[in-house]
Amino acid sequence: MVFLEVLIVFILISFFYLLFAPFYLEIESEINLYRFRFHRVASAKILIENSTLILQIKIAGWNRNIDLLASKIKKEKVAPVKRKSNRTKIKFRKLMAIIKSFKVNKCCISIDTGNMQLNGILYPLFFWINNFTGKEIRINFIGDNSVSLEVENNFARIFWAYISI
Numbered sequence: 001m002v003f004l005e006v007l008i009v010f011i012l013i014s015f016f017y018l019l020f021a022p023f024y025l026e027i028e029s030e031i032n033l034y035r036f037r038f039h040r041v042a043s044a045k046i047l048i049e050n051s052t053l054i055l056q057i058k059i060a061g062w063n064r065n066i067d068l069l070a071s072k073i074k075k076e077k078v079a080p081v082k083r084k085s086n087r088t089k090i091k092f093r094k095l096m097a098i099i100k101s102f103k104v105n106k107c108c109i110s111i112d113t114g115n116m117q118l119n120g121i122l123y124p125l126f127f128w129i130n131n132f133t134g135k136e137i138r139i140n141f142i143g144d145n146s147v148s149l150e151v152e153n154n155f156a157r158i159f160w161a162y163i164s165i
Contacts, residue, residue: 019156024105027149093165101153101161107135108148116141 021039028034037043042059053068111126113119119139126139
């Protein structure tokens with residue numbers, strides 16, 4: 001009986017951890033970091049090495065590298081029977097509520113189009129976006145293109161945004 005109670009408590013703690021633990025989407029173009037991270041437990045990172053694209057997965061100490069551009073041996077596939085899919089459509093309001101549930105921790109975007117006249121035309125727009133959002137979004141004239149972005153959310157906020165509308 002005690003074992004069952006301990007098992008139920010362990011399952012509940014694990015469920016609430018998965019529900020409230022944050023996950024992050026991180027993009028750092030200066031150091032070529034493109035990563036999705038679930039708290040400290042799991043992460044998936046895209047690397048470019050020797051003209052190939054590698055997906056590096058780390059889950060609780062387990063590591064795996066997958067070459068995304070490696071040729072795969074194709075097996076003959078039997079044509080599947082087409083079934084009528086019952087896809088549920090998410091309403092636009094719910095989708096916007098889910099997007100608004102994300103929290104932007106860091107945003108620094110600097111763009112140069114390479115065209116001086118276009119940069120001059122876009123400069124007031126980027127200045128207004130910078131002031132409106134409070135994030136560092138700018139256009140420059142020195143050839144610097146960089147993105148530094150960190151977005152955070154958790155499943156509890158997504159679930160609450162989905163059911164609240």
